[in-house]
Amino acid sequence: MIHPALQNHLRERFGLVCSACALPSLLVGAAAGWLYPHYREREEAFANFLPMLRKLFGGDSLDLFSSMGFLSLPFQHPLTLLSMGLGVAFPGLVTIAGDRGRKSLDLILATRLTRGALMANLFLFMGPFALLLGLSPLLGTALGAWISDTADTLDFSRYAMASGNAVLLGVWWGSFALLVSAIASDGTMAAIWYGASFLITFVIQAVAMVWEAGDFLFWVTPFGYYHPARVIGGVADPWRDSLILFTTSLCLAAAAWTVQVRRRQA
Amino acid sequence: MTLAIQTENLVVCYRGHQALCGLNLEVEAGEVFGFLGPNGAGKTTAIRVLLDLLRPDQGTARVLGTTVRDGGGELRSRIGFLPGDLRLFPRMTGIRALQFLEQLQGRPARSRQHVLQTLGFPESALTRKVRSYSTGMRQMIGIAGAFQHDPELLILDEPTTGLDPLVRQSFLELVRQRKESGATVFLSSHVLDEVERCADRVGFLSGGRLPLVDSVRSIRARRPRTVLLRYADGTEQEELTSVPAEQLLADIDARGLIDVEIRPASLDDVFGTIVSDEEATR
Numbered sequence: 001m002i003h004p005a006l007q008n009h010l011r012e013r014f015g016l017v018c019s020a021c022a023l024p025s026l027l028v029g030a031a032a033g034w035l036y037p038h039y040r041e042r043e044e045a046f047a048n049f050l051p052m053l054r055k056l057f058g059g060d061s062l063d064l065f066s067s068m069g070f071l072s073l074p075f076q077h078p079l080t081l082l083s084m085g086l087g088v089a090f091p092g093l094v095t096i097a098g099d100r101g102r103k104s105l106d107l108i109l110a111t112r113l114t115r116g117a118l119m120a121n122l123f124l125f126m127g128p129f130a131l132l133l134g135l136s137p138l139l140g141t142a143l144g145a146w147i148s149d150t151a152d153t154l155d156f157s158r159y160a161m162a163s164g165n166a167v168l169l170g171v172w173w174g175s176f177a178l179l180v181s182a183i184a185s186d187g188t189m190a191a192i193w194y195g196a197s198f199l200i201t202f203v204i205q206a207v208a209m210v211w212e213a214g215d216f217l218f219w220v221t222p223f224g225y226y227h228p229a230r231v232i233g234g235v236a237d238p239w240r241d242s243l244i245l246f247t248t249s250l251c252l253a254a255a256a257w258t259v260q261v262r263r264r265q266a
Numbered sequence: 267m268t269l270a271i272q273t274e275n276l277v278v279c280y281r282g283h284q285a286l287c288g289l290n291l292e293v294e295a296g297e298v299f300g301f302l303g304p305n306g307a308g309k310t311t312a313i314r315v316l317l318d319l320l321r322p323d324q325g326t327a328r329v330l331g332t333t334v335r336d337g338g339g340e341l342r343s344r345i346g347f348l349p350g351d352l353r354l355f356p357r358m359t360g361i362r363a364l365q366f367l368e369q370l371q372g373r374p375a376r377s378r379q380h381v382l383q384t385l386g387f388p389e390s391a392l393t394r395k396v397r398s399y400s401t402g403m404r405q406m407i408g409i410a411g412a413f414q415h416d417p418e419l420l421i422l423d424e425p426t427t428g429l430d431p432l433v434r435q436s437f438l439e440l441v442r443q444r445k446e447s448g449a450t451v452f453l454s455s456h457v458l459d460e461v462e463r464c465a466d467r468v469g470f471l472s473g474g475r476l477p478l479v480d481s482v483r484s485i486r487a488r489r490p491r492t493v494l495l496r497y498a499d500g501t502e503q504e505e506l507t508s509v510p511a512e513q514l515l516a517d518i519d520a521r522g523l524i525d526v527e528i529r530p531a532s533l534d535d536v537f538g539t540i541v542s543d544e545e546a547t548r
Contacts, residue, residue, distance in 0.1 A: 005369030013357070104353035107411075110317045111370035112339035266319040 003113065003121050010125045014091040018129040021087025022136035029074040029140020033147030036070050055210050058229020061236075067150040068158075068232065074140030075162050075228035078202070084133045085198050088170045089177030091129075092122050093190045096178070096260065101186025109266045119178065119257045126174040134167025137228075155234075162228040165238040168245040169226045173198070175252035176222075182259040222248075268295040269328070270419050270450035271316060276325035278311050278474075285311040286322070287474035293452055293467075298445050300465030300482075301454040302537060308474040309454045310350050313423050316452075317347060330419055343372045346412035350423035350454070352404060356397035360387075360407050363396055367411040375414035382410050385436050401428035413440060420444060420451045426460055438464050458534050470537060478536075485536050492529045498522030 054064055057076050062069040074080055096118070099105035109115060138159050145151040177194050184190035201221035208217035208224065218224040225241035271293035278286040285308045293299045303309050314320035315327050318334045327334045332341050354363050368375040382389070385406045396404060405428045412420060420441075426434050441451050441464050455461050461468055462482055469479040478485070495503040499521050506514065 005366060009355075009366055013355070102353050103349065103351050104355070106314070106317075106319050106349050107347075107353065107367075108370060109319060110342055110345070110347040110349070111367065112343040112372040113370050114339045117339070264321045265314075 001117065001120050002124060003117060006113065006118070006121050007125055010091055010095065010122070014094070014125075017090060018087045019132065021083040021090075021129075022132055022139075024077075024083040025074045025080040025133075025136035025140040026143055027140075028077045028080055029071070029137070029142070029144040030147060031144075032071050032073040032140075033144030033150075036067060036144070036148040036150065039070060040065070056206060058227070058233065061227075061230040062233035067145070067148065067153045068155065069229075071141045071144045071148070071150065071154065072159070072162075072228060072232045074137035074144070075159075075166065075232065080137055080140070081202070081223075082198075084136075084166070084170050085173045087133045088126055088130050088174035089194055091125055092174060092177040092181045093194060094187060095122055096181035097184040097190035098181075098187030100184075100266070101188065105266060114261075115263070115266055116257055116261045119182070119253075119260045122178060123175070123253050123257075126171070126178075130170035130174055131167050134165075134170050135163050137166055138163040158232045158234060161238050162231040165226055165228070165231060165242050165245070168242050168249065169222060171249045172222045172245045172252070175249040175256065178256035179252050179259065182256045182263065268331075269293065270295040270297075270330060271299075271452060272328040273312070273315070274326050276312065276315060276327060277323045278308070278315065278320065279323050284474050286315070288325070289471075289474065289476055291469060291476060291479070293450060295450050296445070296448055297466040298441060298451040298453060298464050300461030300468035301452060301471065302456065302458065302461060302468055303454075303471035304456060307471045309471055310423055311474075312471070313350075313421055313452075313454060316421060317342060317345065339372075343415075344418045346415065346417035346420045346422075348408050348412040348420075348422045348425050350427070352408040354396045354404055354407060356395065358396055359393050360396060360399065360403075361392040363407055364392075364411055364414060368414060371415045373415035373417075377416050378410055378414040381413045381440060382406070384440055385409060385433055402430060402433065405429055406433065409437060409440070413444065416447075416449075418449055420449060421454075422451065423454045424456070425453065426455070426457060434460065458537055488536060494527040494529065495523060496525040496527070498524050 051059075057064060058072070062072060064070060096105070099108070109118065138156075141154070141159050142151075142156075145154055176197070177190075180194045180197070181190045184193060201223055204217050204221050205223035208214045222245065225245050227236060227238070227241065230236040231238045269292055271291060273289050273291045276286045276289040277284065289308070289312060291312070301309055301312070311320065315322050316329055316334060318338075321335075329337065329341060330344055334341070355366075358366065364375065364378060368378075382392075387403065387406045387410070391399070391403065396407065399407070405425075409422075409425060412422060426437060429437060438460065441453070444451055453461060453465065465482055467479060467481050468485065469476050492504060493506055495506070495518070497503070497517075501521065503517070509517075
């Protein structure tokens, strides 16, 4: 099923961009490490600062004034989530819908390569990048801990569990991107649908976190199955959420494969 | 008679508009078939159906003895395809693009060197990125990609777009060579004179239908040749059939005939007639 030439082509085409999406996590981690000592000094000022924002960053499960809490920022910062969503989705959106719109997909699919094989290879290609992007917050936290010299105060096993959960969140968004790409007529439409879905679910999740009556919204978006603050705070284990993300990812990938294989126009 | 391409009652609709209206087409193995038609006639749609890039609303398509849907990738590896709107990967070098196509085709590119040499593609340019190529150079890479693995069937959609006259000659030479080696060539074009020079048979597609399929020779024979008389006073006379014979002889005598040119009917003439007839019947 793995097509080495296609995998190589995808690596050449997207490897750099997808890898670069890991950078925001590292930068946020480094910034958190640099800020942490200053932040500790102004603990009182920050204690009164926007309770809603503290809640958004999991202040009810995690002590945000502790090194463990503050250095969890790479797992929760919107920039890192956005770059993860972009990094895993980019190859799928460009190679299927984008190339369909540009008509270069015809050249690829007029060969021995089948529609199904193309989809399967994209899904497999996405895996290592989901892993890299899911692990990047862990690397960011490690970088922050090194800069702030707080590594001995951190329980990295909790961060690793949250990272595993992040990997599966990445796989979910990658599979969703494949489905959108299989349905859309061109890259622009696919990007609009994917971007809108990502932003809307992100906002729904934010509302669910700060609005107590909106608890039910927690479970309708993929972000509802990614709770780094709870996992890092030791309040929850990620296994159930990870299993749900993994199962639904496989369903989305299977749906994307079916749509692409049965499509009237390749 | 072995058929390389056979379609039965192909119907393709786009948003209520019928791009193909019951297309029945038969292309014999080993022939060069010119697939002609004006823009929007449905040529590219028919080609996409033959490669399973587009699935028809009705009808079946068989290529190299297999239905297109059943043949899958194995069937397509026996076909060389040049799309009408060629979009290569701009960041790849020319040689990398050809190698990538070879790997996707799953057959060794034994003829790559020969095709590039015949087309006169500069070897030093192969290591340059595709985005730096001229339109003609990109088209040459596309042609090499279609020919390089010695396919049994070549499906070429507007292959000479962007090529200069010398490269066009070389391309026609390549088509002749492929035919001699037993391959079938399905050549879609609206440049009639090229098709006239290399095709055994042509089919005219108009409005999603194929009103005429015949050999180039028979089609030419359907239209009478025209005769042009040139006189010493610099005038010319082409319309002879409506002039009484006595008057014609008197004109020749009075004006001094210096040249007689007999022009064979071109496919352009036939094409024009078919298209206008088709439009009149709609």
